[in-house]
Amino acid sequence: MYGRSLLEHGIFGRVGDGKEIRIKKDKWIPEASYLPILPHVDMPDDLKVSSLIDDYSRQWNDYSRQWNEELVRICFRPADAECILNIPLSHNQVYDCLSWMHTRTGIYTVKSAYIRAKCEAIHLKSSAKAKGEPSNQVCTTKEWKSLWNIKAPPKMKIVLWRFAHNCLPTGQQLTRRKILAYNLCCHCGREETIEHAFLSCKYVDEIWRELKRCGFRRLIKYFQSPQQRVFETLAACSERDVVILVISVWHIWGARNAVRNGEPEVHPHCIVEKLLAYVDMVLLRLYVPVSPNCCDYLKPKHLEPPLEGWITVNVDAVVFRKTNHMGMGIVIRNHMGVFLAACRQGLDNINDPEFAEAVACKRRVLFA
Numbered sequence: 498m499y500g501r502s503l504l505e506h507g508i509f510g511r512v513g514d515g516k517e518i519r520i521k522k523d524k525w526i527p528e529a530s531y532l533p534i535l536p537h538v539d540m541p542d543d544l545k546v547s548s549l550i551d552d553y554s555r556q557w558n559d560y561s562r563q564w565n566e567e568l569v570r571i572c573f574r575p576a577d578a579e580c581i582l583n584i585p586l587s588h589n590q591v592y593d594c595l596s597w598m599h600t601r602t603g604i605y606t607v608k609s610a611y612i613r614a615k616c617e618a619i620h621l622k623s624s625a626k627a628k629g630e631p632s633n634q635v636c637t638t639k640e641w642k643s644l645w646n647i648k649a650p651p652k653m654k655i656v657l658w659r660f661a662h663n664c665l666p667t668g669q670q671l672t673r674r675k676i677l678a679y680n681l682c683c684h685c686g687r688e689e690t691i692e693h694a695f696l697s698c699k700y701v702d703e704i705w706r707e708l709k710r711c712g713f714r715r716l717i718k719y720f721q722s723p724q725q726r727v728f729e730t731l732a733a734c735s736e737r738d739v740v741i742l743v744i745s746v747w748h749i750w751g752a753r754n755a756v757r758n759g760e761p762e763v764h765p766h767c768i769v770e771k772l773l774a775y776v777d778m779v780l781l782r783l784y785v786p787v788s789p790n791c792c793d794y795l796k797p798k799h800l801e802p803p804l805e806g807w808i809t810v811n812v813d814a815v816v817f818r819k820t821n822h823m824g825m826g827i828v829i830r831n832h833m834g835v836f837l838a839a840c841r842q843g844l845d846n847i848n849d850p851e852f853a854e855a856v857a858c859k860r861r862v863l864f865a
């Protein structure tokens with residue numbers, strides 16, 4: 498029965514002279530929106546396709562056939578009319594015939610019917626999935642999207658993404674790939690798995706504890722897979738905590754790499770201080786809502802005074818790479834625009850512009 502149905506659906510009338518094919522009852526337009534086609538205008542059931550064709554010569558071997566475009570456009574909806582007008586008409590005397598729509602030649606082959614049947618089966622399966630419960634694939638795509646939508650610099654999201662895929666070059670990964678002979682943690686000397694590098698190492702644990710004291714809800718605990726834990730954390734955390742998570746993972750990985758490259762180990766408290774300053778900068782400076790008109794945003798703006806009773810605190814930072822030094826300036830004004838206070842400060846050993854901005858933002862909050 499399925500074979501018969503497949504055959505019936507795949508066969509259509511190929512227009513020759515149009516004298517055998519009925520417009521309303523037969524299938525004769527492979528790409529039409531409806532099969533059989535439904536004309537706009539009322540017409541007899543047995544009206545033939547030839548009534549839509551203009552023959553300029555009635556003599557054999559001297560035919561010039563064309564669709565009556567005006568008539569076709571009057572009788573059918575625009576998409577169907579286009580399909581009809583795209584059907585080539587032979588200038589030779591040819592008769593209507595049956596054609597198989599799944600081969601270029603129109604000739605039925607078992608192979609083409611088999612391929613068609615397989616395609617239909619796959620389509621039915623995927624349609625059933627789409628109508629039922631969302632597949633894991635759909636869920637996962639949504640969750641990865643939520644990771645890429647986090648308000649944080651892309652370089653940090655990439656580290657979290659690699660963490661979720663367990664494809665960061667931890668000691669365990671490097672020894673598995675025979676790149677390194679040892680797999681020990683640079684902070685504590687234990688085996689460096691992904692879980693150890695980001696959660697259970699004493700050094701890292703101190704960072705998470707400090708963050709918890711600062712209000713971060715530590716949701717990454719021991720886990721079955723990094724991906725599962727990241728997805729669960731993204732779903733449960735506030736926006737600020739998600740940003741803290743991304744920036745923390747990036748700084749933990751950066752601190753680990755620095756020590757492996759021979760730099761002195763930075764105290765976990767300093768790492769927390771640095772990453773929280775970064776969090777403030779990201780939330781206050783990098784992802785403030787902008788006007789839909791980007792040009793307005795890019796234009797230099799006059800500093801607008803705040804509402805009555807409020808103050809404005811402006812800050813800016815600059816780095817001097819040659820001297821490995823940064824400077825910052827802070828100005829506070831009232832709603833009249835009247836100067837209230839200002840400060841400036843220079844700091845050594847900072848030449849990263851983003852970090853300098855972060856430090857300046859934190860200083861601004863403290864000064865205000």
Ligand SMILES: [Zn+2]
Nearest residue numbers: 682684685698
């Ligand atoms: Zn360790």
